């Protein structure tokens with residue numbers, strides 16, 4: 001292996017600079033697309049196809065000013081998620097076959113959104129801290145502990161791999177307040193009280209590459 005290849009592999013450089021070649025922004029599936037309610041299969045081949053998928057997931061997530069994305073959200077039922085919360089002081093990473101190992105009993109209620117439910121945010125209770133076991137793109141087992149929004153993102157994305165969307169986990173009281181907007185989104189309409197989580201606004205404000213994205217648009 002050439003030194004430069006080794007550097008790229010060790011540093012993960014090529015994973016996080018996806019614009020170098022074959023960039024692809026994929027179409028995000030939105031509710032009520034049936035694929036969102038299906039379980040994702042574990043990854044068994046840690047090959048170029050997987051690395052291409054990871055690159056496309058990052059491209060797609062950044063184009064939509066998201067902070068996390070699961071492969072199922074672009075219609076691929078394979079257990080891969082990407083998260084980038086570096087701008088908010090947390091981690092960025094690729095999580096292949098992630099599993100929840102520990103979750104704190106301490107819970108936090110905070111707003112949450114989802115690129116598959118465009119224009120909606122709602123309060124949802126999640127553990128303050130979680131520990132996950134996962135594999136990297138080469139198949140190596142890893143562990144990561146996240147707290148606050150990182151824990152929220154990890155659990156949210158792992159729910160996607162189980163075929164679960166966050167709006168179906170809201171308390172009946174919260175669900176009631178956003179039910180009309182959920183129905184509008186399902187019909188391809190903009191919600192009446194269109195809102196998005198604060199964290200996405202923060203990511204967008206600091207997005208160094210606004211020309212690539214269309215974040216101001218709410219998908220029809």
Ligand SMILES: [Zn+2]
Nearest residue numbers: 113114115116
């Ligand atoms: Zn989501």
